[in-house]
Amino acid sequence: EADIYQTPRYLVIGTGKKITLECSQTMGHDKMYWYQQDPGMELHLIHYSYGVNSTEKGDLSSESTVSRIRTEHFPLTLESARPSHTSQYLCASSVYNEQFFGPGTRLTVL
Amino acid sequence: GNSVTQMEGPVTLSEEAFLTINCTYTATGYPSLFWYVQYPGEGLQLLLKATKADDKGSNKGFEATYRKETTSFHLEKGSVQVSDSAVYFCMNTGFQKLVFGTGTRLLVSP
Numbered sequence: 001e002a003d004i005y006q007t008p009r010y011l012v013i014g015t016g017k018k019i020t021l022e023c024s025q026t027m028g029h030d031k032m033y034w035y036q037q038d039p040g041m042e043l044h045l046i047h048y049s050y051g052v053n054s055t056e057k058g059d060l061s062s063e064s065t066v067s068r069i070r071t072e073h074f075p076l077t078l079e080s081a082r083p084s085h086t087s088q089y090l091c092a093s094s095v096y097n098e099q100f101f102g103p104g105t106r107l108t109v110l
Numbered sequence: 111g112n113s114v115t116q117m118e119g120p121v122t123l124s125e126e127a128f129l130t131i132n133c134t135y136t137a138t139g140y141p142s143l144f145w146y147v148q149y150p151g152e153g154l155q156l157l158l159k160a161t162k163a164d165d166k167g168s169n170k171g172f173e174a175t176y177r178k179e180t181t182s183f184h185l186e187k188g189s190v191q192v193s194d195s196a197v198y199f200c201m202n203t204g205f206q207k208l209v210f211g212t213g214t215r216l217l218v219s220p
Contacts (some may be wrong), residue, residue, distance in 0.1 A: 041215065101153035
């Protein structure tokens with residue numbers, strides 16, 4: 001069974017705080033992705049990685065950063081959260097183009 | 111480049127009605143095509159896939175046929191249930207670039 005985990009599931013924080021959204025997978029997949037999902041449901045790719053020490057920006061400009069020090073771990077960091085960062089964040093890993101998604105983190109910045 | 115066009119929702123049906131959600135694509139190369147489903151409060155799950163022309167993907171009563179001549183991958187189900195209420199995403203891959211459609215919300219009433 002595919003296992004990909006995201007924590008926290010829900011986060012409410014104040015403006016200016018630094019936060020890290022965690023994503024881990026136990027499948028040994030090299031490719032991992034972060035998506036931002038707006039209230040209208042559309043998915044926007046914000047970061048991806050094809051392996052350890054590889055990170056790239058996606059199609060949607062984002063003020064977040066990512067790191068990939070270990071295959072199983074792909075955290076996303078916001079240095080200074082703003083209300084415009086309020087959204088649902090989905091992490092995924094893939095093999096042979098099939099994507100496996102985590103449950104998502106719903107972030108609210110006040 | 112790759113693109114996906116999905117019909118806009120919401121699609122509202124009564125239980126046991128026939129479902130079609132249209133998806134057309136453009137792609138360079140030989141893409142694989144996928145349908146994902148997102149239930150409320152969850153991440154996306156793979157529903158079905160097709161990797162080459164004329165392939166039919168099927169799962170849980172849903173079907174979609176990869177039609178190269180019409181560049182389509184329409185999702186169908188003969189008799190929907192209330193539990194099928196969710197958001198459905200079509201996805202296209204080609205030359206390693208993954209492209210999601212904007213999502214179609216399905217609402218099934220008893």
